[in-house]
Amino acid sequence: MQFATWNVNSLKVRLPQLLEWLAANPEMTAVALQETKLEDSAFPKADLEAAGYHVAFIGQKTYNGVAIVSRAPLDDVVVNIPGFDDEQRRVIAATVNGIRFICAYVVNGQAVSSDKYVYKLRWIKALTDYVAAELKQYPELILAGDYNIAPEDRDVHDPAKWVGEVLVSAPERAAFRQLLALGLIDSFREFEQPEKSFSWWDYRMFAFKRNAGLRIDHLLISKALKDRLKACVIDKEPRKVERPSDHTPVIVTIE
Numbered sequence: 001m002q003f004a005t006w007n008v009n010s011l012k013v014r015l016p017q018l019l020e021w022l023a024a025n026p027e028m029t030a031v032a033l034q035e036t037k038l039e040d041s042a043f044p045k046a047d048l049e050a051a052g053y054h055v056a057f058i059g060q061k062t063y064n065g066v067a068i069v070s071r072a073p074l075d076d077v078v079v080n081i082p083g084f085d086d087e088q089r090r091v092i093a094a095t096v097n098g099i100r101f102i103c104a105y106v107v108n109g110q111a112v113s114s115d116k117y118v119y120k121l122r123w124i125k126a127l128t129d130y131v132a133a134e135l136k137q138y139p140e141l142i143l144a145g146d147y148n149i150a151p152e153d154r155d156v157h158d159p160a161k162w163v164g165e166v167l168v169s170a171p172e173r174a175a176f177r178q179l180l181a182l183g184l185i186d187s188f189r190e191f192e193q194p195e196k197s198f199s200w201w202d203y204r205m206f207a208f209k210r211n212a213g214l215r216i217d218h219l220l221i222s223k224a225l226k227d228r229l230k231a232c233v234i235d236k237e238p239r240k241v242e243r244p245s246d247h248t249p250v251i252v253t254i255e
Helices: 011-024 045-050 115-137 170-180 223-228
Strands: 002-007 028-034 054-058 066-070 075-079 091-096 099-105 141-146 184-186 217-222 229-234 250-254
Touching (some): 002 099, 002 217, 011 028, 011 045, 011 066, 045 054, 054 091, 066 091, 066 099, 099 115, 115 141, 141 223, 170 184, 184 223, 217 250
Parallel strands (some): 002 028, 099 141
Antiparallel strands (some): 075 091, 091 099
């Protein structure tokens, strides 16, 4: 089985790319999508179902929005973080082939001096509490998404340039480690990976061409899945097409 995460940065724009990518990856079991940027009434459910996929989604106009697209049926779908009062549509979860698959679009935070940064840290704490509860019910779990956190300096193209900035600040990285402390594993780091492996590149300044990126899209897996983990890779091909998302898919293979 393969599971992926992909911030599509507007599903309205990227739907043809998603369908093409899914067709090119027939072993893909389910993909977590972030920044669909669509109200539920505008979500392309019929197009995806016609292509043979099950879908679960929650969105809003212009911003945020998350979805799970799966070849297998989606059971026990839950939207948002239960008990956390938030108007932004950032989390959806479902059980896929017995694995709890949570799709999260973590708050960007804008700048460390902003109210949005405070909201980001509070939001991640709520997510952490939610995942802790989910793990008790679902030992086999994958937390997939755009975390808007580069966990280590090796996940940043120019660490010196980013010191103290949002996405790499010490409190954000500490919050990421709190997720790992639940018993989750950064699947990408379980394997030897090429240096300067990134999943996001700014549209500006030829960042993709220069590989000036960050690794901020992650698939954290529970310890119960560790022995079944066979690979985790970043697929850079979708970032090379015309009008791409600024993110590219990350894929984990579970035996």
